[in-house]
Amino acid sequence: MATTDRQATTPALAHALSAAERGLRVIPLTRTKLPALRSPHRDDPASGPCRGECGRFGHGVHDASADPARVRALFAAAPWATGYGIACGLPPHHLIGVDLDVTSRTDSSAALRDLASRHLFTIPPTVVVLTPSGGRHLWLTGPPDVAVPNSASRLAPGIDIRGAGGYLVGPGSRTRHGVYTTAPGTAHLAPAPCPRALLRLLLPRPRAPRHTPATDGAHGRGLVQFVLAAPEGERNTRLFWAACRAYEDGIGPALVAPLAEAARTTGLTEREARATIASAARMTGHHP
Incomplete structure (x- = not known):
């Protein structure tokens, strides 16, 4: 997969640059398969969560890049790296x-x-x-x-x-x-x-509603509640899963508006919510 890069200083960097040419975002790894660059906040327990906003290296996959200049900078900061990770x-x-x-x-x-x-x-x-x-x-x-x-x-x-x-x-x-x-x-x-x-198997499943009769109306309300309970970072995933279930169960069209409204409540925009629901419709063989 890798091509020889005459300007690469190590084999790991050469392979990483080759992956970056394919649009893959990479970070340097050690022989233990862990990120080669340690967190710049490791000695500051009071610091809040940082995903690279500080501008320094050492944030794991949040450092990952396909830009050759940044990839070279990452590996220059970790000359001991023997491999690379693909985010x-x-x-x-x-x-x-x-x-x-x-x-x-x-x-x-x-x-x-x-x-x-x-x-x-x-x-x-x-x-x-x-x-x-x-x-x-x-x-x-x-x-x-x-x-x-x-x-x-x-x-x-x-x-x-x-x-x-x-x-x-x-x-x-x-x-x-x-x-x-x-x-x-x-x-x-x-x-x-x-x-x-397979994608449906990989997505989280909603908890079964308690003390709720198994009717289409109750099932739809359960899917909406599943979206409403989405924590930050899972909003799109939960919306997509719920929309897939709705279309598979034949109630997709009726739930487009309630699911979109629930998604907006969690912080998604109308456009993001509608796009995710449309993607679920296509994924299950329906026309949004």
Whole structure:
């Protein structure tokens, strides 16, 4: 996947610059697969949360960039970096990483095949990265208005998901256990769109309403309440999930206005809410 960069000072930087050329946002990593730059606020426990607003490096995926000059600056600040991380959930790819772990007790590949069989989806040809332990990372893309959360073994044992706020170790990275490489025949591919059925499995599910009869009206109110209860950072994701459920259950058109109003209450704009609902309609095979 990487191309030789004569101006790169380390192999890690060369691979990171190659990834950046494809629009992937990267950060330097250590041999332990952790961000190479420590937080500039680590000695100031009184400082509030910072996602890079201070202008300094050391904010993990919030430092990630596809700009070659910034990538070089990041690696210049961390000359000990032996690899790079690729931030997920960011434009233009909105990357979703499916991490298939390999242990003596789990067969994550078989678990994914079982999920695909039960939920009627197939993984399209896409970039596959081989890990030193024998695992695989599948690169998929998601809709721009949906934030897929990170999870560990929630989908199935041995299957971790890297979504918004997470990162994947990039191919060419050297770690304590070996080098990450691109699987033969996949380096030239672009990350494939995440299948609709799999995307729905990756999104959070609403809690079942208590003491509520199972009627269409009650179900619709439950979906609206699910959106109203969205914390900051999950507003689009919850709205998208609720709209998908509504269209799948045949009450999508009737819930467009209530869901949009609930989303506006949480802080989304009318335009953002309508765009997310329309995306859910398309995702479930309906015309918004």
